[in-house]
Amino acid sequence: MATESRVALVTGGIGGIGTAICQRLAQTGHRVVACYYPPEKDLAEAWQAARAAEGLDIPIIGADVSSFEDSARMIGEVKGQYGPVEILVNCAGITRDKTFKRMDEGSWAAVISTNLNSAFNVTRPIWDDMLERGFGRIINISSVNGQRGQFGQTNYSAAKAGLHGFTMALAQEGAAKGITVNTISPGYVETAMTAAMRDDVREAIIATVPMRRMAKPEEIAAVVGFLAADDAAYITGANIPINGGLFIH
Numbered sequence: 001m002a003t004e005s006r007v008a009l010v011t012g013g014i015g016g017i018g019t020a021i022c023q024r025l026a027q028t029g030h031r032v033v034a035c036y037y038p039p040e041k042d043l044a045e046a047w048q049a050a051r052a053a054e055g056l057d058i059p060i061i062g063a064d065v066s067s068f069e070d071s072a073r074m075i076g077e078v079k080g081q082y083g084p085v086e087i088l089v090n091c092a093g094i095t096r097d098k099t100f101k102r103m104d105e106g107s108w109a110a111v112i113s114t115n116l117n118s119a120f121n122v123t124r125p126i127w128d129d130m131l132e133r134g135f136g137r138i139i140n141i142s143s144v145n146g147q148r149g150q151f152g153q154t155n156y157s158a159a160k161a162g163l164h165g166f167t168m169a170l171a172q173e174g175a176a177k178g179i180t181v182n183t184i185s186p187g188y189v190e191t192a193m194t195a196a197m198r199d200d201v202r203e204a205i206i207a208t209v210p211m212r213r214m215a216k217p218e219e220i221a222a223v224v225g226f227l228a229a230d231d232a233a234y235i236t237g238a239n240i241p242i243n244g245g246l247f248i249h
């Protein structure tokens with residue numbers, strides 16, 4: 001079954017994994033819009049120019065996905081310019097790692113609102129259009145640490161586990177309406193975030209991965225491309241691990 005050209009929105013679109021997802025969906029022929037965090041406007045413009053140099057025309061739009069109002073405004077603008085969003089990738093995320101003894105309310109709230117509330121904030125304004133059109137692909141980027149828990153990440157693990165709860169419940173509401181909702185749970189991925197780790201810390205992490213390497217962002221994007229395709233219509237409510245064997249269950 002050929003995949004039609006769709007309007008796709010990627011939050012965290014200019015980040016390490018988001019960039020590979022935007023490239024993949026654009027190369028597949030979709031009209032991709034990359035959502036960036038408003039304080040990163042300059043970075044986003046440079047990112048857009050870099051994509052143009054690759055031959056990819058990817059519009060950018062700023063929104064703070066931890067705010068329902070700002071997310072709804074952004075979705076309205078995307079719809080006005082390109083039409084209703086048919087493929088949504090919730091990829092924006094942050095970490096504020098601390099042991100629970102040091103965990104403060106601000107670090108807890110920031111991670112929950114950016115990684116979990118954002119899924120509600122961005123998906124809710126899109127949902128009615130997906131129901132009406134009888135088509136939708138929603139892909140939530142979680143983490144292996146939402147599946148197994150991670151020392152120093154009570155906030156992040158809770159948010160990422162919650163994200164898959166959201167996926168499972170919404171998948172049931174979309175199932176009879178042509179809308180699939182799935183989670184992808186990457187292990188460690190080669191991005192600026194993991195490159196910034198101390199060498200010994202990075203090496204220690206890699207030693208715990210049965211494949212003895214991190215994922216390339218393109219390996220996450222490939223699965224997004226697969227789930228977004230028309231012929232992935234029968235997969236919903238799944239949590240797909242991409243972790244090199246780090247967590248098998």
Ligand code: NAD
Binds near residue numbers: 012040065186
């Ligand atoms: P990244 O920091 O490169 O990208 C995240 C993007 O989200 C950034 O561009 C950031 O500006 C944006 N963002 C943050 N807060 C925002 C807000 N309030 N509103 C709008 N945008 C906001 O990180 P990444 O490694 O590309 O991670 C992408 C996703 O994958 C995240 O959800 C992350 O939790 C998840 N993940 C990453 C790894 C990894 O090893 N890198 C592993 C598992 C899961």
